[in-house]
Amino acid sequence: MVRQPAACHHREGEKYARGHCRCDRHRGARDLHPAGPGAGRPARDHAIAAGGMMEAKRLGLPGRTSLEPVSGAIGSRLTFRIAEIAVPRPGDPPRGPHLHHGFEECFYVLKGTGITVAESGEIPIGPGDIVLIPPNEKHMTRNTGNEPLVLLCFFPEPDIAKRTTELTSF
Numbered sequence: 001m002v003r004q005p006a007a008c009h010h011r012e013g014e015k016y017a018r019g020h021c022r023c024d025r026h027r028g029a030r031d032l033h034p035a036g037p038g039a040g041r042p043a044r045d046h047a048i049a050a051g052g053m054m055e056a057k058r059l060g061l062p063g064r065t066s067l068e069p070v071s072g073a074i075g076s077r078l079t080f081r082i083a084e085i086a087v088p089r090p091g092d093p094p095r096g097p098h099l100h101h102g103f104e105e106c107f108y109v110l111k112g113t114g115i116t117v118a119e120s121g122e123i124p125i126g127p128g129d130i131v132l133i134p135p136n137e138k139h140m141t142r143n144t145g146n147e148p149l150v151l152l153c154f155f156p157e158p159d160i161a162k163r164t165t166e167l168t169s170f
Contacts, residue, residue, distance in 0.1 A: 055069070056068060056069035056082070057069075057071070057073065059081070061083075061166075063085065063095030063140075064083050064084060064085045064086075064095075065083070065084045065086070066081050066082065066083045066084075066153075067081065067082045067083075068080070068081050069082070071158055071159065071160075072158025072159045073159075076158055077156075077158050078154065078155060078156055078157065078158065079153075079154075079155040079157055079158060079159070079160050080152070080153070080154055080155075081151075081152075081153040081155075082150070082151070082152060082153070083107075083150070083151045083153055084148050084149070084150050084151075085112075085114065085141060085142070085143040085148065085149040085151070086143065086148055087143055087145065087146060087147065087148065088142070088143060094142075095140055095142065096140065096166065096167045096168040096169055097117070097118075097138040097139055097140040097167050097169070097170055098138070098139070098140065098164055098165060098166045098167060099136055099137060099138045099139070099164070099165055099167070100133075100135060100136070100155070100157070100160060100163060100164050101135070101136060101163040101164070101165065102135050102136065102163060103135050103155060103156055103157040103160070103163065104132060104133055104134055104135050104155075104156065105132075105133040105139075105153060105154070105155055106130065106131070106132045106133075106153070106154045106155075107130070107131055107141075107151045107152060107153040107154065108128075108129070108130050108151065108152045108154075109125050109126060109127055109128065109129045109130075109131075109149070109150075109151055110127065110150040110151065110152055111127055111147065111148065111149070111150040112126075112127070112143060112145050112147050112148055112149030112150055113125065113126045113127075113143075113144055113145035113149065114126075114141055114142055114143045114144050114145065114149045115141070115142050115144050116131055116133075116139060116140070116141045117139065117140055117141075117142065117170075118133060118137055118138065118139035119137050119138050119139070119170070120134075120137060124144075125141070125149075138167060138170055
């Protein structure tokens, strides 16, 4: 169950709700009530009904297949992507790194094995691993296994394409 301060249930203005949330956090949980459906999100005309299907935008990114079901395009303040990195074939060109200007990337490894190469070092990854890449750090993830590498990627940014640069090398 998700809990939030009672002040956040009212849509009397974001400033008002934020101020009271901060205050309630310091006083403890005594004023908390269960959050209702859609709590913490602004109302949208195109909300998805429970059990409904969401459309995912297919992205043409180098070296990976990516679907983007959540982003600023649907009114969200964050972006969620599902990325699949195929097993490399002989002769495939190596994928270059990229970086996110001013925001971090967090991903969860759902399936497969690989390695994330970043300016700060190399991180071997496998199912269940979570990786946090700091803002402005060049990085890339490669598949080192014999099955597709599937990642759930989270970004605290509604439109990451505007602030991401694809590079050819480190």
